[in-house]
Amino acid sequence: MSAGGIQGLPGEFELISRYFAPLSKGFPGAFGLRDDAAVIRPASGRDLVVKTDAIVGGVHFLSDDPPDLVARKALRVNLSDLAAKGAVPRAYMLDLMLPRDIQEAWVAAFARGLAEDQAEFGIHLIGGDTDSTPGPISIAIMAFGEVDIGRMIRRDGARAGDKIYVTGTIGDAALGLAALKAKLPGLNPASAQFLIGRYRLPSPPVRLGPRLVGLATASIDISDGLIADLRHVCEASAVAADIRSDHVPLSAPARSILAEDPGALRTVLSGGDDYQILFTAGPAAGGKITDLALELGVSITAIGEVTSWSGQRDQRITVLDAKGHPLMLGSEGWTHF
Ligand code: ADP
Ligand code: MG
Numbered sequence: 001m002s003a004g005g006i007q008g009l010p011g012e013f014e015l016i017s018r019y020f021a022p023l024s025k026g027f028p029g030a031f032g033l034r035d036d037a038a039v040i041r042p043a044s045g046r047d048l049v050v051k052t053d054a055i056v057g058g059v060h061f062l063s064d065d066p067p068d069l070v071a072r073k074a075l076r077v078n079l080s081d082l083a084a085k086g087a088v089p090r091a092y093m094l095d096l097m098l099p100r101d102i103q104e105a106w107v108a109a110f111a112r113g114l115a116e117d118q119a120e121f122g123i124h125l126i127g128g129d130t131d132s133t134p135g136p137i138s139i140a141i142m143a144f145g146e147v148d149i150g151r152m153i154r155r156d157g158a159r160a161g162d163k164i165y166v167t168g169t170i171g172d173a174a175l176g177l178a179a180l181k182a183k184l185p186g187l188n189p190a191s192a193q194f195l196i197g198r199y200r201l202p203s204p205p206v207r208l209g210p211r212l213v214g215l216a217t218a219s220i221d222i223s224d225g226l227i228a229d230l231r232h233v234c235e236a237s238a239v240a241a242d243i244r245s246d247h248v249p250l251s252a253p254a255r256s257i258l259a260e261d262p263g264a265l266r267t268v269l270s271g272g273d274d275y276q277i278l279f280t281a282g283p284a285a286g287g288k289i290t291d292l293a294l295e296l297g298v299s300i301t302a303i304g305e306v307t308s309w310s311g312q313r314d315q316r317i318t319v320l321d322a323k324g325h326p327l328m329l330g331s332e333g334w335t336h337f
Contacts, residue, residue, distance in 0.1 A: 052143070053074075056137075057138065067107075075143070081221050082209065083208065085219065102137070153219040155233050159280075164304045180199065208296050220233050220277070242304050
Protein backbone atom coordinates (compact mmCIF):
# COMPACT_ATOMS: atom_id res chain seq x y z
CA MET A 1 0.00 0.00 0.00
CA SER A 2 1.09 3.54 -0.55
CA ALA A 3 -2.26 5.32 -0.67
CA GLY A 4 -2.20 6.73 2.83
CA GLY A 5 -3.65 5.23 5.95
CA ILE A 6 -6.96 3.58 6.48
CA GLN A 7 -9.05 5.36 9.08
CA GLY A 8 -9.65 3.27 12.20
CA LEU A 9 -6.74 0.97 11.39
CA PRO A 10 -3.14 0.81 12.55
CA GLY A 11 -0.52 1.50 9.86
CA GLU A 12 -0.03 -0.89 6.97
CA PHE A 13 3.11 -2.53 8.33
CA GLU A 14 1.59 -2.89 11.76
CA LEU A 15 -1.47 -4.49 10.18
CA ILE A 16 0.66 -6.94 8.22
CA SER A 17 2.82 -7.91 11.17
CA ARG A 18 -0.12 -8.18 13.56
CA TYR A 19 -2.62 -10.08 11.43
CA PHE A 20 -0.99 -11.48 8.32
CA ALA A 21 2.62 -12.39 9.17
CA PRO A 22 1.47 -15.03 11.72
CA LEU A 23 -0.40 -16.76 8.88
CA SER A 24 2.87 -17.28 6.99
CA LYS A 25 4.50 -19.19 9.84
CA GLY A 26 5.51 -22.67 8.73
CA PHE A 27 6.20 -21.71 5.10
CA PRO A 28 9.93 -20.89 4.84
CA GLY A 29 9.64 -19.24 1.39
CA ALA A 30 7.28 -16.61 2.80
CA PHE A 31 10.16 -15.09 4.84
CA GLY A 32 7.67 -14.02 7.48
CA LEU A 33 6.21 -11.49 4.99
CA ARG A 34 9.29 -9.35 5.62
CA ASP A 35 10.66 -9.49 2.06
CA ASP A 36 9.35 -8.24 -1.27
CA ALA A 37 8.39 -11.59 -2.73
CA ALA A 38 8.00 -15.24 -1.78
CA VAL A 39 9.54 -18.45 -3.09
CA ILE A 40 7.57 -21.62 -3.80
CA ARG A 41 9.59 -24.71 -4.55
CA PRO A 42 7.39 -27.48 -5.94
CA ALA A 43 8.42 -31.04 -5.03
CA SER A 44 10.48 -32.62 -7.77
CA GLY A 45 8.33 -34.03 -10.55
CA ARG A 46 5.50 -31.66 -9.71
CA ASP A 47 3.89 -28.75 -11.57
CA LEU A 48 2.68 -25.63 -9.82
CA VAL A 49 -1.02 -24.98 -10.58
CA VAL A 50 -1.99 -21.33 -10.08
CA LYS A 51 -5.36 -19.69 -9.88
CA THR A 52 -6.70 -16.29 -8.88
CA ASP A 53 -10.23 -15.22 -8.07
CA ALA A 54 -11.51 -12.03 -6.48
CA ILE A 55 -14.64 -11.44 -4.48
CA VAL A 56 -16.24 -8.03 -4.13
CA GLY A 57 -18.64 -6.75 -1.49
CA GLY A 58 -22.14 -6.39 -2.88
CA VAL A 59 -21.32 -8.78 -5.73
CA HIS A 60 -20.01 -12.05 -4.27
CA PHE A 61 -20.81 -11.45 -0.64
CA LEU A 62 -22.89 -8.96 1.28
CA SER A 63 -21.01 -6.21 3.10
CA ASP A 64 -22.46 -7.17 6.48
CA ASP A 65 -21.59 -10.88 6.09
CA PRO A 66 -19.43 -12.12 8.99
CA PRO A 67 -15.79 -11.22 8.11
CA ASP A 68 -14.41 -14.65 9.05
CA LEU A 69 -16.81 -16.27 6.60
CA VAL A 70 -15.95 -13.71 3.91
CA ALA A 71 -12.27 -14.64 4.35
CA ARG A 72 -12.94 -18.34 4.12
CA LYS A 73 -15.16 -17.88 1.07
CA ALA A 74 -12.47 -15.80 -0.65
CA LEU A 75 -10.04 -18.65 -0.06
CA ARG A 76 -12.39 -21.47 -0.91
CA VAL A 77 -13.50 -20.08 -4.28
CA ASN A 78 -9.83 -20.56 -5.24
CA LEU A 79 -9.40 -23.92 -3.55
CA SER A 80 -12.36 -25.29 -5.51
CA ASP A 81 -10.52 -24.51 -8.75
CA LEU A 82 -7.36 -26.22 -7.53
CA ALA A 83 -9.43 -29.24 -6.45
CA ALA A 84 -11.10 -29.41 -9.85
CA LYS A 85 -7.67 -29.39 -11.46
CA GLY A 86 -6.45 -32.26 -9.30
CA ALA A 87 -4.00 -30.07 -7.37
CA VAL A 88 -3.02 -30.27 -3.71
CA PRO A 89 -3.20 -26.69 -2.34
CA ARG A 90 -0.03 -25.32 -0.73
CA ALA A 91 -0.06 -21.55 -0.44
CA TYR A 92 -1.88 -18.37 -1.36
CA MET A 93 -1.40 -14.62 -1.72
CA LEU A 94 -3.90 -12.00 -0.59
CA ASP A 95 -4.64 -8.61 -2.13
CA LEU A 96 -6.91 -6.73 0.19
CA MET A 97 -8.69 -3.52 -0.82
CA LEU A 98 -10.35 -1.92 2.20
CA PRO A 99 -12.64 1.11 2.49
CA ARG A 100 -11.22 3.84 4.71
CA ASP A 101 -13.88 3.46 7.37
CA ILE A 102 -13.24 -0.24 8.01
CA GLN A 103 -12.65 -1.20 11.64
CA GLU A 104 -9.68 -3.11 12.98
CA ALA A 105 -12.12 -5.68 14.41
CA TRP A 106 -13.16 -6.53 10.85
CA VAL A 107 -9.55 -7.26 9.87
CA ALA A 108 -8.99 -9.28 13.04
CA ALA A 109 -12.04 -11.46 12.36
CA PHE A 110 -11.06 -11.76 8.70
CA ALA A 111 -7.59 -13.03 9.67
CA ARG A 112 -9.15 -15.45 12.17
CA GLY A 113 -11.22 -16.94 9.33
CA LEU A 114 -8.10 -17.37 7.21
CA ALA A 115 -6.30 -19.08 10.10
CA GLU A 116 -9.17 -21.51 10.51
CA ASP A 117 -9.12 -22.56 6.87
CA GLN A 118 -5.32 -22.69 6.76
CA ALA A 119 -5.47 -25.29 9.54
CA GLU A 120 -8.23 -27.18 7.79
CA PHE A 121 -6.54 -27.31 4.39
CA GLY A 122 -2.85 -27.26 5.31
CA ILE A 123 -1.96 -24.06 3.43
CA HIS A 124 -0.13 -20.81 4.22
CA LEU A 125 -0.37 -17.13 3.37
CA ILE A 126 2.88 -16.18 1.58
CA GLY A 127 2.35 -12.54 0.60
CA GLY A 128 0.03 -9.99 -0.86
CA ASP A 129 -0.82 -6.33 -0.94
CA THR A 130 -2.96 -4.04 1.16
CA ASP A 131 -4.62 -0.91 -0.15
CA SER A 132 -7.47 1.45 0.55
CA THR A 133 -10.33 1.89 -1.88
CA PRO A 134 -13.22 4.32 -2.36
CA GLY A 135 -15.36 1.31 -3.32
CA PRO A 136 -16.59 -1.77 -1.46
CA ILE A 137 -14.29 -4.31 0.22
CA SER A 138 -12.55 -6.32 -2.43
CA ILE A 139 -10.43 -9.38 -1.88
CA ALA A 140 -8.28 -11.06 -4.50
CA ILE A 141 -6.59 -14.31 -3.65
CA MET A 142 -4.11 -16.23 -5.74
CA ALA A 143 -3.77 -19.86 -4.79
CA PHE A 144 -0.93 -22.24 -5.59
CA GLY A 145 -1.19 -26.01 -5.70
CA GLU A 146 0.79 -28.99 -6.93
CA VAL A 147 0.09 -31.81 -9.30
CA ASP A 148 2.35 -34.37 -11.02
CA ILE A 149 3.99 -32.85 -14.10
CA GLY A 150 1.56 -32.70 -17.01
CA ARG A 151 -1.31 -34.22 -15.03
CA MET A 152 -3.50 -31.18 -14.27
CA ILE A 153 -7.09 -32.23 -15.04
CA ARG A 154 -8.24 -30.14 -17.97
CA ARG A 155 -11.62 -29.06 -19.28
CA ASP A 156 -11.00 -30.58 -22.67
CA GLY A 157 -10.72 -34.30 -21.99
CA ALA A 158 -14.39 -35.38 -21.93
CA ARG A 159 -15.30 -38.08 -24.47
CA ALA A 160 -18.65 -39.41 -25.69
CA GLY A 161 -19.68 -42.28 -23.43
CA ASP A 162 -18.10 -40.77 -20.30
CA LYS A 163 -20.35 -40.42 -17.29
CA ILE A 164 -20.89 -36.98 -15.70
CA TYR A 165 -20.50 -36.69 -11.93
CA VAL A 166 -20.98 -33.90 -9.41
CA THR A 167 -19.86 -33.72 -5.80
CA GLY A 168 -22.00 -32.60 -2.87
CA THR A 169 -25.42 -31.08 -3.49
CA ILE A 170 -26.32 -28.57 -6.18
CA GLY A 171 -28.32 -25.34 -5.94
CA ASP A 172 -28.01 -24.70 -2.22
CA ALA A 173 -25.93 -21.53 -2.57
CA ALA A 174 -28.22 -19.97 -5.19
CA LEU A 175 -31.27 -20.80 -3.07
CA GLY A 176 -29.43 -19.38 -0.03
CA LEU A 177 -28.80 -16.13 -1.88
CA ALA A 178 -32.50 -16.01 -2.83
CA ALA A 179 -33.37 -16.56 0.84
CA LEU A 180 -30.97 -13.76 1.90
CA LYS A 181 -32.72 -11.43 -0.54
CA ALA A 182 -36.09 -12.48 0.92
CA LYS A 183 -37.12 -14.07 -2.39
CA LEU A 184 -38.24 -17.30 -0.74
CA PRO A 185 -41.11 -16.22 1.50
CA GLY A 186 -42.58 -19.08 3.51
CA LEU A 187 -39.26 -20.91 3.76
CA ASN A 188 -38.85 -22.24 7.30
CA PRO A 189 -36.06 -20.57 9.31
CA ALA A 190 -33.97 -23.75 9.72
CA SER A 191 -33.91 -24.37 5.96
CA ALA A 192 -33.16 -20.71 5.28
CA GLN A 193 -30.27 -20.82 7.73
CA PHE A 194 -28.88 -23.98 6.13
CA LEU A 195 -29.04 -22.58 2.58
CA ILE A 196 -27.64 -19.16 3.55
CA GLY A 197 -24.80 -21.00 5.26
CA ARG A 198 -24.04 -22.77 1.97
CA TYR A 199 -23.96 -19.44 0.16
CA ARG A 200 -21.68 -17.82 2.70
CA LEU A 201 -19.33 -20.76 3.15
CA PRO A 202 -18.92 -23.19 0.29
CA SER A 203 -17.28 -26.57 1.00
CA PRO A 204 -15.28 -27.56 -2.06
CA PRO A 205 -14.03 -31.17 -2.00
CA VAL A 206 -10.38 -30.22 -1.56
CA ARG A 207 -9.18 -33.70 -0.59
CA LEU A 208 -11.05 -35.44 -3.39
CA GLY A 209 -9.58 -33.32 -6.21
CA PRO A 210 -6.05 -34.77 -6.25
CA ARG A 211 -7.48 -38.29 -6.12
CA LEU A 212 -9.29 -37.67 -9.42
CA VAL A 213 -6.00 -37.45 -11.33
CA GLY A 214 -5.89 -40.47 -13.65
CA LEU A 215 -9.62 -41.07 -13.08
CA ALA A 216 -11.40 -37.96 -14.38
CA THR A 217 -11.18 -37.20 -18.08
CA ALA A 218 -12.25 -33.56 -17.55
CA SER A 219 -13.19 -31.42 -14.58
CA ILE A 220 -14.37 -27.95 -13.58
CA ASP A 221 -15.58 -26.32 -10.40
CA ILE A 222 -19.22 -25.30 -10.37
CA SER A 223 -19.13 -21.55 -9.86
CA ASP A 224 -21.30 -20.15 -12.67
CA GLY A 225 -24.00 -22.82 -12.33
CA LEU A 226 -24.29 -26.50 -13.22
CA ILE A 227 -25.47 -26.02 -16.81
CA ALA A 228 -23.06 -23.18 -17.61
CA ASP A 229 -20.05 -25.03 -16.22
CA LEU A 230 -21.00 -28.30 -17.91
CA ARG A 231 -21.28 -26.30 -21.12
CA HIS A 232 -17.72 -25.01 -20.61
CA VAL A 233 -16.48 -28.60 -20.40
CA CYS A 234 -18.50 -29.69 -23.44
CA GLU A 235 -17.32 -26.78 -25.57
CA ALA A 236 -13.68 -27.32 -24.61
CA SER A 237 -14.01 -31.07 -25.27
CA ALA A 238 -16.09 -30.73 -28.48
CA VAL A 239 -18.82 -32.97 -27.08
CA ALA A 240 -22.42 -32.59 -25.86
CA ALA A 241 -24.16 -33.88 -22.73
CA ASP A 242 -27.44 -35.30 -21.48
CA ILE A 243 -28.26 -34.85 -17.82
CA ARG A 244 -31.21 -36.12 -15.83
CA SER A 245 -32.79 -33.39 -13.68
CA ASP A 246 -34.03 -36.02 -11.19
CA HIS A 247 -30.47 -37.31 -10.67
CA VAL A 248 -29.07 -33.92 -9.65
CA PRO A 249 -28.27 -34.31 -5.93
CA LEU A 250 -30.28 -31.99 -3.68
CA SER A 251 -30.13 -31.17 -0.01
CA ALA A 252 -33.31 -31.79 1.99
CA PRO A 253 -34.18 -28.04 2.10
CA ALA A 254 -33.64 -27.73 -1.67
CA ARG A 255 -35.77 -30.82 -2.25
CA SER A 256 -38.67 -29.38 -0.26
CA ILE A 257 -38.45 -26.03 -2.06
CA LEU A 258 -38.64 -27.87 -5.40
CA ALA A 259 -41.60 -29.94 -4.20
CA GLU A 260 -43.48 -26.71 -3.44
CA ASP A 261 -42.29 -24.83 -6.50
CA PRO A 262 -41.04 -26.88 -9.49
CA GLY A 263 -39.96 -23.57 -11.09
CA ALA A 264 -37.08 -23.48 -8.58
CA LEU A 265 -35.37 -26.09 -10.79
CA ARG A 266 -34.12 -23.12 -12.77
CA THR A 267 -32.27 -21.78 -9.73
CA VAL A 268 -30.86 -25.23 -8.99
CA LEU A 269 -29.58 -25.90 -12.50
CA SER A 270 -28.54 -22.39 -13.46
CA GLY A 271 -27.68 -20.67 -10.17
CA GLY A 272 -24.03 -20.40 -9.20
CA ASP A 273 -21.76 -20.27 -6.16
CA ASP A 274 -21.86 -23.95 -5.14
CA TYR A 275 -18.09 -24.49 -5.64
CA GLN A 276 -18.55 -28.23 -5.91
CA ILE A 277 -16.78 -30.17 -8.68
CA LEU A 278 -18.22 -31.49 -11.92
CA PHE A 279 -16.13 -34.14 -13.61
CA THR A 280 -16.39 -36.73 -16.34
CA ALA A 281 -14.94 -40.23 -16.27
CA GLY A 282 -14.95 -43.28 -18.52
CA PRO A 283 -17.62 -45.94 -17.97
CA ALA A 284 -15.06 -48.33 -16.41
CA ALA A 285 -14.21 -45.87 -13.61
CA GLY A 286 -17.56 -46.22 -11.81
CA GLY A 287 -16.38 -48.72 -9.19
CA LYS A 288 -13.30 -46.69 -8.28
CA ILE A 289 -15.38 -43.54 -7.95
CA THR A 290 -17.80 -45.25 -5.59
CA ASP A 291 -14.87 -46.49 -3.48
CA LEU A 292 -13.29 -43.03 -3.41
CA ALA A 293 -16.55 -41.41 -2.30
CA LEU A 294 -16.81 -43.91 0.57
CA GLU A 295 -13.16 -43.57 1.56
CA LEU A 296 -13.25 -39.76 1.69
CA GLY A 297 -16.82 -39.37 2.92
CA VAL A 298 -17.64 -37.16 -0.07
CA SER A 299 -20.90 -37.57 -1.93
CA ILE A 300 -20.42 -38.14 -5.66
CA THR A 301 -23.45 -38.53 -7.92
CA ALA A 302 -23.72 -39.55 -11.57
CA ILE A 303 -26.09 -37.10 -13.26
CA GLY A 304 -25.75 -37.93 -16.93
CA GLU A 305 -23.63 -38.84 -19.87
CA VAL A 306 -21.34 -37.22 -22.41
CA THR A 307 -22.61 -37.58 -25.98
CA SER A 308 -21.10 -36.77 -29.33
CA TRP A 309 -21.50 -33.30 -30.76
CA SER A 310 -22.35 -33.02 -34.40
CA GLY A 311 -22.47 -29.25 -34.34
CA GLN A 312 -26.04 -29.53 -35.57
CA ARG A 313 -28.11 -29.96 -32.45
CA ASP A 314 -29.40 -26.66 -31.23
CA GLN A 315 -27.99 -27.13 -27.76
CA ARG A 316 -24.96 -28.64 -26.09
CA ILE A 317 -26.73 -29.64 -22.94
CA THR A 318 -29.98 -31.60 -22.91
CA VAL A 319 -31.82 -31.74 -19.59
CA LEU A 320 -34.13 -34.75 -19.28
CA ASP A 321 -36.91 -35.28 -16.75
CA ALA A 322 -37.45 -38.46 -14.71
CA LYS A 323 -39.11 -40.13 -17.69
CA GLY A 324 -36.30 -39.22 -20.07
CA HIS A 325 -38.27 -36.44 -21.79
CA PRO A 326 -36.28 -33.32 -22.71
CA LEU A 327 -36.91 -30.07 -20.83
CA MET A 328 -36.47 -26.61 -22.27
CA LEU A 329 -35.32 -23.48 -20.47
CA GLY A 330 -37.77 -20.68 -21.12
CA SER A 331 -38.67 -17.53 -19.26
CA GLU A 332 -40.75 -19.72 -16.91
CA GLY A 333 -37.81 -21.97 -16.08
CA TRP A 334 -37.35 -25.56 -17.24
CA THR A 335 -40.50 -26.83 -18.95
CA HIS A 336 -41.46 -29.56 -21.39
CA PHE A 337 -41.21 -28.80 -25.09
P1 ADP B 1 5.60 -3.35 -1.57
O1 ADP B 1 6.00 -2.06 -0.94
O2 ADP B 1 6.68 -4.03 -2.34
O3 ADP B 1 4.30 -3.28 -2.26
P2 ADP B 1 4.32 -4.12 0.78
O4 ADP B 1 4.82 -3.10 1.68
O5 ADP B 1 3.00 -3.93 0.14
O6 ADP B 1 5.39 -4.36 -0.34
O7 ADP B 1 4.32 -5.50 1.53
C1 ADP B 1 5.34 -5.88 2.42
C2 ADP B 1 5.25 -7.37 2.65
O8 ADP B 1 3.98 -7.71 3.19
C3 ADP B 1 5.37 -8.20 1.38
O9 ADP B 1 6.03 -9.40 1.69
C4 ADP B 1 3.94 -8.49 1.02
O10 ADP B 1 3.85 -9.72 0.31
C5 ADP B 1 3.28 -8.59 2.37
N1 ADP B 1 1.85 -8.21 2.37
C6 ADP B 1 1.30 -6.99 2.18
N2 ADP B 1 -0.04 -7.02 2.29
C7 ADP B 1 -0.36 -8.31 2.54
C8 ADP B 1 -1.57 -9.01 2.72
N3 ADP B 1 -2.77 -8.39 2.65
N4 ADP B 1 -1.50 -10.33 2.96
C9 ADP B 1 -0.32 -10.96 3.00
N5 ADP B 1 0.85 -10.37 2.83
C10 ADP B 1 0.84 -9.06 2.60
MG1 MG C 1 2.41 -3.12 -1.65
